[in-house]
Amino acid sequence: MLRLSKKTDYALLAVRHLAANADRGAVSARELAETYDIPPELLAKVLQKLVRGRLLESQQGIRGGYALARAASAMSVADVIQAVDGPLMVTACSEDDHSCDQYSKCNIRDPLWRIKDRIIAALGATSVAELAMEMPAPLPLPAGVLPLQMVKRP
Amino acid sequence: MLRLSKKTDYALLAVRHLAANADRGAVSARELAETYDIPPELLAKVLQKLVRGRLLESQQGIRGGYALARAASAMSVADVIQAVDGPLMVTACSEDDHSCDQYSKCNIRDPLWRIKDRIIAALGATSVAELAMEMPAPLPLPAGVLPLQMVKRP
DNA sequence: GAGATATCCGACCGAACTAGTCCATCTTAG
DNA sequence: CTAAGATGGACTAGTTCGGTCGGATATCTC
Ligand code: SF4
Ligand code: SF4
Numbered sequence: 001m002l003r004l005s006k007k008t009d010y011a012l013l014a015v016r017h018l019a020a021n022a023d024r025g026a027v028s029a030r031e032l033a034e035t036y037d038i039p040p041e042l043l044a045k046v047l048q049k050l051v052r053g054r055l056l057e058s059q060q061g062i063r064g065g066y067a068l069a070r071a072a073s074a075m076s077v078a079d080v081i082q083a084v085d086g087p088l089m090v091t092a093c094s095e096d097d098h099s100c101d102q103y104s105k106c107n108i109r110d111p112l113w114r115i116k117d118r119i120i121a122a123l124g125a126t127s128v129a130e131l132a133m134e135m136p137a138p139l140p141l142p143a144g145v146l147p148l149q150m151v152k153r154p
Numbered sequence: 155m156l157r158l159s160k161k162t163d164y165a166l167l168a169v170r171h172l173a174a175n176a177d178r179g180a181v182s183a184r185e186l187a188e189t190y191d192i193p194p195e196l197l198a199k200v201l202q203k204l205v206r207g208r209l210l211e212s213q214q215g216i217r218g219g220y221a222l223a224r225a226a227s228a229m230s231v232a233d234v235i236q237a238v239d240g241p242l243m244v245t246a247c248s249e250d251d252h253s254c255d256q257y258s259k260c261n262i263r264d265p266l267w268r269i270k271d272r273i274i275a276a277l278g279a280t281s282v283a284e285l286a287m288e289m290p291a292p293l294p295l296p297a298g299v300l301p302l303q304m305v306k307r308p
Numbered sequence: 309g310a311g312a313t314a315t316c317c318g319a320c321c322g323a324a325c326t327a328g329t330c331c332a333t334c335t336t337a338g
Numbered sequence: 339c340t341a342a343g344a345t346g347g348a349c350t351a352g353t354t355c356g357g358t359c360g361g362a363t364a365t366c367t368c
Contacts, residue, residue: 012262048346059344060344062340064336064344161356198316199317216366218315
């Protein structure tokens with residue numbers, strides 16, 4: 001169904017919070033968890049993955065916590081997703097994984113990979129910094145944005 | 155992990171096949187299943203969903219089968235995905251489903267929805283007709299039978 | 309009309325994945 | 339030393355996904 005996982009949601013929430021509060025030092029996992037009502041242990045795991053993905057720096061010890069490892073503007077949501085959920089792919093197959101039963105007879109692979117590239121581009125185009133600055137004006141929604149055609153149900 | 159389901163793969167494969175062989179009449183589910191090595195009963199379910207989604211027409215009876223309900227060029231892969239897997243969404247929440255625990259405190263919602271729109275656009279921009287015209291199929295076609303392309307008037 | 313070949317539909321099952329939990333260890337400020 | 343915090347692995351409940359089964363219905367051919 002193309003939905004991104006809850007862990008990714010948590011990761012984005014946390015990363016956005018860290019970007020917005022970059023001036024303060026490290027922020028503890030517990031503080032993050034309480035702020036957003038996230039199960040602390042689960043969030044801890046997500047944060048660890050982000051550290052392993054070189055997106056966050058961790059500070060152990062009694063005044064420890066997490067902070068961004070690089071500028072929020074240099075960190076895309078695609079980076080966050082990949083750090084948490086592994087390499088993102090829209091098809092089960094990939095350049096080096098031909099394990100799909102239909103691989104040899106499949107002729108929709110190339111178009112789908114092209115679509116995948118466009119999705120990755122869309123994900124890579126939005127930086128964490130853009131997530132951090134938000135809120136005041138309820139989006140300016142210009143005319144002429146037709147999101148999706150709905151199927152008419154009688 | 156953002157991957158689209160196997161059923162969607164099957165649906166796209168089938169729909170592409172139907173688009174490429176639109177000149178012949180209805181194609182039976184069994185023929186499709188054998189051509190692509192798909193479990194017949196599962197493919198049948200997928201095809202039924204496509205019928206219910208108004209993308210295919212079905213013909214019952216002894217010479218029955220499936221055919222496209224409209225021109226391949228007027229059918230996007232987004233349509234196919236939605237018919238098979240339901241409305242596609244990248245977040246667990248939506249305009250009318252606020253069931254997420256973080257909904258009230260969530261401030262990444264709007265950016266993510268914007269990304270969702272871009273993904274839907276990418277999916278909607280590719281038509282089934284575009285899938286159909288690609289690579290001369292390495293299928294064991296009888297000699298002389300060439301997949302006919304869609305007639306395009308410039 | 310009989311039978312063969314199709315689609316159609318719901319129920320079912322096992323495997324895989326997801327979200328969440330528990331616990332045990334390591335690290336560091338105070 | 340000790341309390342607060344990170345780290346890591348193992349574990350469980352719940353859900354989804356891929357696949358299967360059985361039966362009902364429609365329609366063509368003979
Ligand atoms: S069906 Fe084609 S595109 Fe989908 S996973 Fe198999 S090979 Fe890749
Ligand atoms: S976290 Fe925010 S974006 Fe993700 S599902 Fe909940 S409300 Fe929607």
